[in-house]
Amino acid sequence: MLKDLRIAVIGPGAMGEAIIGGLLRQELVAPEQILACDPYESRLREVQARHAVHTSQDNLAAAQWGQIVIFAVKPQQLKQVLQPLRGKLRPDALVISIVAGATIQTFTEALEHPVVVRSMPNTPAMIGEGMTVWTAHTEVDERQRAWARTVLSALGHQIFVDNETYLDMSTALNGSGPAYFFLMMEAMVDAGVHMGLARRVAEELVIQTMLGSARYAQQSGKHPAELRNAVTSPGGTTSAALSELERGAIRTVLADAIWAAYRRSMELGKS
Numbered sequence: 001m002l003k004d005l006r007i008a009v010i011g012p013g014a015m016g017e018a019i020i021g022g023l024l025r026q027e028l029v030a031p032e033q034i035l036a037c038d039p040y041e042s043r044l045r046e047v048q049a050r051h052a053v054h055t056s057q058d059n060l061a062a063a064q065w066g067q068i069v070i071f072a073v074k075p076q077q078l079k080q081v082l083q084p085l086r087g088k089l090r091p092d093a094l095v096i097s098i099v100a101g102a103t104i105q106t107f108t109e110a111l112e113h114p115v116v117v118r119s120m121p122n123t124p125a126m127i128g129e130g131m132t133v134w135t136a137h138t139e140v141d142e143r144q145r146a147w148a149r150t151v152l153s154a155l156g157h158q159i160f161v162d163n164e165t166y167l168d169m170s171t172a173l174n175g176s177g178p179a180y181f182f183l184m185m186e187a188m189v190d191a192g193v194h195m196g197l198a199r200r201v202a203e204e205l206v207i208q209t210m211l212g213s214a215r216y217a218q219q220s221g222k223h224p225a226e227l228r229n230a231v232t233s234p235g236g237t238t239s240a241a242l243s244e245l246e247r248g249a250i251r252t253v254l255a256d257a258i259w260a261a262y263r264r265s266m267e268l269g270k271s
């Protein structure tokens with residue numbers, strides 16, 4: 001599918017490198033098909049040492065080289081990255097953005113290039129367990145959509161949505177979502193340590209409980225409330241804990257947090 005295609009990754013930071021790693025791990029491309037482009041030589045040396053891909057400090061040359069051009073810079077860096085590339089991409093190049101908030105229109109206008117996919121992955125992509133949501137401009141043809149699907153599948157699961165407004169919502173749920181779980185993990189481990197468990201043991205208990213619960217929810221297909229009720233014995237330990245969580249308004253706090261991320265994604269899109 002991606003055989004012989006040239007893929008430029010502009011901004012091979014944490015996520016950009018995850019894309020490179022995923023593509024190579026799944027043997028979807030060979031290292032010489034990838035060009036990582038970053039202004040900092042030391043970063044390029046690290047990426048080169050790990051993946052043996054081509055590297056460059058010249059975004060324009062990289063963008064012109066790529067048949068697929070992936071933008072993985074920070075939202076705050078995007079404007080200055082796009083400006084020199086205006087009207088310079090190959091007409092049939094596929095742009096894939098993972099930049100939070102940045103709209104398809106931002107790319108089409110800044111680059112004068114309509115063939116743009118906007119996506120939102122997450123950090124479990126580092127181990128091929130990501131969840132990515134993506135959408136495409138109408139000018140992205142079927143062949144290019146298949147390329148995008150293959151590239152994003154290298155990160156784990158992916159789903160296509162036909163309305164770009166879902167991308168800001170996805171940013172708040174699956175994009176930022178791992179941080180919510182890591183925070184919960186951290187708090188639970190600390191509580192375990194506070195009670196007297198060794199940290200190493202508390203970590204193992206918490207991580208496997210989270211993993212097992214996620215897999216169980218996925219495989220059983222049951223509503224989370226049903227699964228929760230099955231844990232909650234009358235007058236037992238779980239109901240004592242849940243009562244405290246409800247007293248702390250955990251549902252409202254989580255919903256407010258997710259709405260804050262959603263609003264922030266939309267704000268980033270306007271800046």
Ligand SMILES: NC(=O)C1=CN([C@@H]2O[C@H](COP(=O)(O)OP(=O)(O)OC[C@H]3O[C@@H](n4cnc5c(N)ncnc54)[C@H](OP(=O)(O)O)[C@@H]3O)[C@@H](O)[C@H]2O)C=CC1
Nearest residue numbers: 011012013014015038040072073074075098099100121122
């Ligand atoms: N982290 C996450 O969980 C997720 C992030 N995203 C999105 O992915 C994007 C990247 O995030 P992340 O990987 O975390 O950030 P990083 O800071 O790790 O990656 C950004 C990379 O871009 C490089 N860079 C900076 N300026 C330029 C430039 N002018 N030209 C080319 N490259 C440049 C940076 O170099 P240097 O560091 O040396 O400045 C860095 O290597 C963001 O837009 C973010 O919204 C999407 C989903 C999840």
Ligand SMILES: O=C(O)[C@@H]1CCC=N1
Nearest residue numbers: 100122171175176177
């Ligand atoms: O925090 C952020 O803005 C990025 C986007 C989703 C996850 N990290």
